[in-house]
Amino acid sequence: MSDVHETGPQLSRGEFGLLILALLGRREMYGYEIVAELRRASEGDIDLPEGTVYPALRRLERDGLIGGHWVDVGSGAPRRRYYRLTSDGERALADGRTDWLRFKTAADAVLGG
């Protein structure tokens, strides 16, 4: 039952981690950008506060699913920590998508009727 990273049997834990992986699957991004991009891509329906995203990024990095590196933008602007998927992360993303599809189908079967 492929999970994002050591969650329970279902998807509910670490669900937001999967969304972050999905964004990073498109291109490298940094934390602050992820918050904004998540909001944009979901048309405002997913609005994770920084206090959720930064710890999530640390967990994902700790678990080896993403790798981060500092980038100096220069001229007094705060430096950014860019993240990209590792190969483990790519696998976790693929598995997570499968899990999400399965969970969605299952939940719809229960919720639908």
Next chain:
Amino acid sequence: MSDVHETGPQLSRGEFGLLILALLGRREMYGYEIVAELRRASEGDIDLPEGTVYPALRRLERDGLIGGHWVDVGSGAPRRRYYRLTSDGERALADGRTDWLRFKTAADAVLGG
């Protein structure tokens, strides 16, 4: 942002509570039956252990979304606690369905492309 019952802005917390509400929206059920029915209705993909379901039922009852009553089945069989939706529960279920739809759409937008 109608939530199931005091969760955060999103759906991830108390998600399973919503599934339980959905089952109880069909008919009265008792805990042990809910575990089995959830598994059946989702074709095995949602398999909540009793240690998840019973506390969830207590929370839902505490929050006034469901009401429970004991039923004696007789002849030495263990008695059952049947639950049904309250009117608050019906509302929470309707809201929860809306939230689920929105979250699903938003997550697909992020995951899909």
Next chain:
DNA sequence: CTCCTGTACCTAGAGACCCTAGGTACAGAC
């Protein structure tokens, strides 16, 4: 000059949730 907003990072702590791993009790099957 001061204040406010924006960028970009971070943490501590509270609260909630999920699961493991048990336990109780009785009945019927083998």
Next chain:
DNA sequence: GTCTGTACCTAGGGTCTCTAGGTACAGGAG
């Protein structure tokens, strides 16, 4: 006599999410 099934329950650990802050610098408004 033990095992499986029904039906309930809880304690405790681990995890996650969010609130509510904090740091630092830059640029614009007034």
